[in-house]
Amino acid sequence: MESVVEISHLKTxxxxxxxxxxxxFRIFKGDIFALLGGSGSGKSTLLNTMIFLKEPAGGEVKILGKNIWKLNPKDSLDMKLNLGVLFQFGALFSSLNVLDNIMLTLREYTHFSPKDIQDLALMWLMRVGLEKEVANLYPNELSGGMVKRVGLARALALSPKILFLDEPTSGLDPKSARHFDALIAQLRDLLGISIIMVxxxxxxxxSVVDRMMILKDKKVFFEGSLAHLKAQVESLDTFLEHI
Ligand SMILES: Nc1ncnc2c1ncn2[C@@H]1O[C@H](COP(=O)(O)OP(=O)(O)OP(=O)(O)O)[C@@H](O)[C@H]1O
Ligand SMILES: [Mg+2]
Incomplete structure (x- = not known):
């Protein structure tokens, strides 16, 4: 199995x-991988070490075969372009409409023509299951589920190899949450990307996670698949409720 992320002896x-x-721990190519653990166990901090936001105090964060904290500025920018991030609250710019929000990174990092950028942004908008008409709305006119989808379209705009999601379904009603799960699984199948989510x-x-790791007391408490976890605990539901 090819790894896209290999964390070794990490200390933060x-x-x-x-x-x-x-x-x-390691994350395999094409997997949907979950970072789990109680509140304050360090899930967000861990995610941040993989997206250049929190420098480790020790150990290695290898992504696509490279120790990301040892890269020179040019290689680090190239690496960042391989990574798409959907932050917990969508982090859309409230003064920009949906299309402009999605076009931001395309404008900044590509040399495509304005027409091509607009077409690409519209393509991503539709790919995350939104109607073309949503393009002209502003963030405050969107439902929670739509904000997440627009954030997802923006995270995907540069066709990253790895997509990071921080609490993608929090704040959504159960039905929207399940729709979002289905979308994530669909995008993984369609695009072949690897997805890492807190x-x-x-x-x-x-329903959608292939493998996971559970953080507890500063250590990896469990790493593996759901089936693997099921075999180790008496009641999966009780166990999952208590992490
Ligand atoms: N910038 C910071 N400075 C100091 N301490 C921090 C900082 N960010 C997080 N912490 C602390 O580090 C610990 C881990 O935080 P982190 O946000 O990574 O946990 P988490 O698992 O994501 O929690 P939650 O489920 O509540 O989001 C917490 O005790 C938190 O208070
Ligand atoms: Mg967190």
């Missing part, structure tokens, strides 16, 4: 406080 700290103490949503874990 905030000042004197240790958050991750010598953790190692989630509290156990329905997502049960």
């Amino acid at each position: 700290t905030y000042g004197a406080r240790v958050i991750h103490d010598d953790i190692s 989630t509290h949503d156990m329905e997502s874990v049960k």
Whole structure:
């Protein structure tokens, strides 16, 4: 199995406080991988070490075969372009309409013509299941589920190899959450990307996640598939409710 992410002996700290103490795990190409753990266990911090937002105090974060914290500025920019990120609250610019939000990175990082950029943005808008008419709306005119989809279209605009999602279904009603799960699985199948998500949503874990890791007491408490986890615990539901 080819790995897209390999974390080895990672240590992270905030000042004197240790958050991750010598953790190692890997994420395979084409997988939907979940980062789980209780509140404050360090899920977001861990995600941040993979998207250039939190420098580790020790160990390695290897993505697509490269130690991302050792890259020179040019290689680091190339690496960043391989990574799409959907932040927890969508992080759309409220003063820009949907289409402009999606076009931002295309304008900044490609040399495509304005017409091509617009066509690409519209293509992504439709690919995440939104109507063309949504292009002209502003973020405050969107439902929670639509904000997530627009954020997803923006994260995908540059055709990343790896997509990072922080709590993608939090704040959505159950029906929208399941639709979002289905969309994620569809995009993975269609685009062949690898997806890494922080989630509290156990329905997502049960329906779309291939492998997962659970953080506990600064260490990796579990790494593997749902079937693998099922074989290790008495009741999966009770276990998942308590992490
Ligand atoms: N910038 C920071 N400075 C200092 N401490 C921080 C910082 N960010 C996070 N922490 C602390 O590090 C620990 C891990 O935080 P993190 O946000 O990674 O956890 P989490 O698992 O994502 O939690 P949640 O489920 O609540 O989002 C927490 O105790 C938090 O208070
Ligand atoms: Mg968090």
